Amino acid sequence: xxxxxxxxxxxxxxxxxxxxxxxxxxxxxxxxxxxxxxxxxxxxxxxxxxxxxxxxxxxxxxxxxxxxxxxxxxxxxxxxxxxxxxxxxxxxxxxxxxxxxxxxxxxxxxxxxxxxxxxxxxxxxxxxxxxxxxxxxxxxxxxxxxxxxxxxxxxxxxxxxxxxxxxxxxxxxxxxxxxxxxxxxxxxxxxxxxxxxxxxxxxxxxxxxxxxxxxxxxxxxxxxxxxxxxxxxxxxxxxxxxxx
Numbered sequence: 174x175x176x177x178x179x180x181x182x183x184x185x186x187x188x189x190x191x192x193x194x195x196x197x198x199x200x201x202x203x204x205x206x207x208x209x210x211x212x213x214x215x216x217x218x219x220x221x222x223x224x225x226x227x228x229x230x231x232x233x234x235x236x237x238x239x240x241x242x243x244x245x246x247x248x249x250x251x252x253x254x255x256x257x258x259x260x261x262x263x264x265x266x267x268x269x270x271x272x273x274x275x276x277x278x279x280x281x282x283x284x285x286x287x288x289x290x291x292x293x294x295x296x297x298x299x300x301x302x303x304x305x306x307x308x309x310x311x312x313x314x315x316x317x318x319x320x321x322x323x324x325x326x327x328x329x330x331x332x333x334x335x336x337x338x339x340x341x342x343x344x345x346x347x348x349x350x351x352x353x354x355x356x357x358x359x360x361x362x363x364x365x366x367x368x369x370x371x372x373x374x375x376x377x378x379x380x381x382x383x384x385x386x387x388x389x390x391x392x393x394x395x396x397x398x399x400x401x402x403x404x405x406x407x408x409x410x411x412x413x414x415x416x417x
Contacts, residue, residue, distance in 0.1 A: 174385060176202060178211040179220065181230040181268075182241045189319070189363035191231025191265055197368050198227070201378060204394045216244040222251040225260055226381050232266020232363050235278065235296060235323065242271050242284055249287035256289045261356040261380035265366055269352060269359035270294040270324060279323070290352050290359075292328035292343075299323060305340030305362055306410040307350060309333055314372040317406045318362030326352075326361075333360050339414040356380035369406060371399050 180195050199209045214220055222228075233241060245252075252272075256262065270276050272289040278296045286294075300323045307316050316334055326343035333351030334342070342348030351360035358377065360366060367374045375393075382389050 174387065175208045176210070176226040176381065177224055178209060178227045178229065179214055179222070179225050180211055181214045181228070181245065182216065182233070183213050183231070184215065185237045185241050186231045186233035186266075186268055188232040188234065188266060189321075190365050190368075191363065193365040194231065194263060194265065194367040195229055197365075198374065198377065201374060201394070201396075202381070205378075205390060216240070220248060220251070222248070222255055222260075225255065226384065227377075228252070228255060228260060228262040230264050230268035230271070231365070232268060235267060238267040238270065238276075239278070239284065241268070242276070242286070245271055246285065246287060252287050253289055256354055256357045259356050259380075259384045261377055261384060262358065263367070263377060264357075264359040266361055266363045267322075267324075269361055270326070272352060272357070272359055273326070274328070276324075289357060290329065290354060292326055292352060294324050294326050296324045301341035303340055304410055304413075305334075305337065305350065306407070306414060307334040307337035307340065307342075309373075310335045311353075311376050312372050315407050315411070316362070316366075316370050316373060317403070317410055318360070318364045318366050318369055320361050320363070322361045324361070333358055334362075339410055339417075356384060368399075369403065371396065371403050 273286040273292040276284040276294045332349035337347040342350040
């Protein structure tokens with residue numbers, strides 16, 4: 174297949190190696206025999222959402238986030254339609270917040286989101302920093318990552334991580350984290366999240382294939398180093414929270 178990625182604001186929203194999500198996903202899909210074109214979108218540029226197979230935005234500072242939102246807001250209907258139509262998306266770190274109803278910053282200033290989800294975000298002075306270990310209802314394996322957030326996210330009905338054993342969730346310590354709708358995956362976790370979590374990578378690839386009406390090959394390429402890194406991270410974090 175010829176696949177088309179839309180990578181929004183690679184300059185503004187690029188903290189914590191976020192670009193690695195796109196780079197590794199592209200490699201996996203090309204190893205499956207696909208041709209992948211990545212279109213990097215910068216503020217002010219026109220975007221054609223038709224035939225997009227994957228939409229991505231990475232993490233940024235709270236200041237960069239507002240600059241991104243100022244431009245991204247014009248695509249609200251396009252993003253909502255794409256989400257409803259099953260296009261696969263990944264929004265990481267502060268980018269997740271753009272998908273909600275609103276963001277209220279530390280000064281009390283209100284910003285309207287693009288309203289893919291019915292949640293609201295409130296930023297404060299306290300930061301929640303540390304490793305995260307949890308589970309999703311998408312598959313049995315854990316999700317691991319790192320969080321550096323100053324935001325409380327309220328109103329999420331369908332979180333990406335349904336159970337947390339370590340780390341701060343959307344609203345509380347060890348509470349559910351992230352957001353999911355159809356093939357939209359969003360989380361404050363960085364690291365980058367797909368690089369750290371091969372099972373989530375496979376789920377994202379499955380979403381892309383499903384949207385195209387294609388079945389994944391029975392035999393998938395093996396990536397021993399990725400799997401071993403994931404295994405060690407899961408083991409170490411599980412041991413740490415069990416000791417606590």
